[in-house]
Amino acid sequence: MDPVVSPGMSPGQRIKLYRQRAGLTQEVAAQLKGVTASAWRKWESGERSVNTLGDWIEIARILRVRDLYRLTGMPVGQLPDEQAEHESVQPVRAALHAYAPTLDGPVDIAALRRAITWAWNTWTSSRHRYSRTAPLLADLILTTRATLAASSGAVRRDAERAAADVYLLVRSFGKRVGAADVAYLAADRAMSAARAADDPAYRAAAGWNLAQVLSNRGHTEESALMCEDAIRDVEAASGGGPAEMALAGSLRLLLAVQRARLRDERRASEAIEDAARLAAITGETTYHRTFFGPANVGIHRAAVVLELSRTGEALRLAERVDVGDLPSVERRYSHYLQLGRAYAIRREDLAAVHMLGRADRESPEDSRLNLVMRATVRELLVRETPTTRPDLRGLAERVGVI
Template sequence: MTSQQQPTPGQRVERLRRAAGLSRERLANLSGLSATTVKFIENGRRSLTLRAAQQLAPQLGVRDLGDLFGPSVSLSLDGRASHPAVHEVRRALTAWHIVLDGEPESIDYLRGAIDSAWQTWHTSRHQRTAAGDVLPGLLDTTQRAARLHSGDERRASLALLAQAYHLAQAYLAWHGDRELVWLTVDRGMAAALDADDPLAIAQASWYAAHLLRAVGRGDEALERLREARGLIEPRVAEGGTEWAEMLADLHLCAALTRARTGDQGAWSDWDAARLVVDRALPDGFVGLRTRVSRPLVDVYAIMCAVDLGDPDEAQRRAHTLDPATIPSTERRGRHYVELARSADLEGAREATLHLLGRADATSPETVRFSPAAQEMVTRLCHEAPAAIRGEALDLARRIGTTD
């Protein structure tokens, strides 16, 4: 068989799935992917990424990923874009303050520093560079405070330390070592538990769920989110906006987690989040750290529709959402990437490229470090019509995507 006759990676997945006696739905459930994702990989509408291959391989009895990609495909372990500040963030995460002296920063100072860092994350067009600049010092300062304070001030400083770890997780998610991301999750949860603060514990559970979902452990993510809702729900009526904000965010995370596995029950969680925002939060409310708001609820609806493989529903919901109302530059950039994914599902190359260009104009680092955006740009460079291929190559050069 010549190289031109070699089966595609998608065809290889389908053959192995059938040989194993698995339906697409069963393979999806076992691997932590959605049934739609498996379908699109098999029919060539979505590329087989290294991450998806790693999730599928054990279920298909594959020990060598070459059995999925074939002999004509080379895999580089050095192609993942990284950020220059990762080294300093790693140093701050793995430094231990064994001997400490001096006075810790006040709780008010720590809270202001944390809030300022999150505000910068959501308003800067280059949020990863901005976060990379402040994270090492922020981690050092909050770690020292958690060691040097005592009593209620120590508990408050531990809750703020958890927030510093959460920001580090957001920074590292797309370009840090996976072990470092796990470290931020574990440290964030440990700090929240030591603070004995239900709100901090729920926030740490939210961040843990995102990572669990990303590595195919969706059932565990949903269980952690369910436990966190149990901490928050009894306190929403009397606790004020931050408790309602947290409850809505937990439901949104559950909705996206279900959607990623092809579970239509995602819409039930999404509806629950929408009701909390509509009934318990004032008009115009925007959460400081996760940007919970009415526009963000709409953004999640589009993300769920895309992950459920329903581009028509995604476009219907996107029709009434003005991206300018999304209260975060970073989330607005990701929104354009989601719209590009919807167009990509329909094979609309021109629309996909246009939307990726809008994402790049909004938040260049979101496109540069988003695995989904990088994959789409790479495919456009090879598959787009000649009339727009030059534009795709220009975008690839801007974001540093390599062939």
């Protein structure tokens, strides 16, 4: 018999109702979906939105619900859409898989380095980073692969370091445009290049990137293990300097988030405090394009608490972090988006719209691609008021929700 669903029930309440009808625990339902139990709990509590139509369909299958409207409470036209593949992905993917690129001239590591630096600076600092970075990536990948093939001896190690930097950039790009295959392949190649260069700092940076990919795909335990292995590796390196310390700190911040998702609050707190001690020594750093320092520790403190479902505390922590001087557009955007999401969970919609608007001003292109942004805007639209409507409708148009 179908359970009684009242019109005012939220999507999370409906998921919980139908899960209970199906006789499933949150842990079993999460396992069937291929997500952590923490992620499933957040769907039911409303702390996290179901971001894609594909996820809704899979949840309906697991809970044996035939009518998607009864499960979601939303007409089909209001359900989230799938993230379309960005138009820049195909040439990047083709460059990664090209059979045997060759150089037109002699090996020139210095010129390759200049091109890599330009691409990275554009990616981290431009408000239009997708449209300006994407056209550079395919040629950069092909040149890097050809340079590796033509290099030997000491020059080969320099070429491997350059390759690691290129693939770390491609990993970050692939993640943001929803190209999971590109992100994973790039992260794996970055790790191979770092190992070939026999450079502990590069291995640590590659480990952080690969752990990011694992985390994004829901492999929380594997991501945590990758962080732990990379921390041991970089800290065992003789003569570890500021770069190694900063990378160990970045790995600990990512580890803290994974432990929070695994509901291991004690070890998550330990990882954050270890990172804070390192940040007090290093200050704000940008080694290997991983941004580490006191501000990033503050951002992750709030993120960990939010993962542990303490929204009010997460907001208090996040509101004290000043990200205005951070050189990374992505860090500033993510911070404002996290604040907007936390306000939305607490139904402080005016503050949520304000913070989402700040995120959108940092990087309009991110807003059109980010599924959390789009899902949160949809959620706010459902309960819009005359006070939120003017700014919310404008934001919804800019991100492509209406």
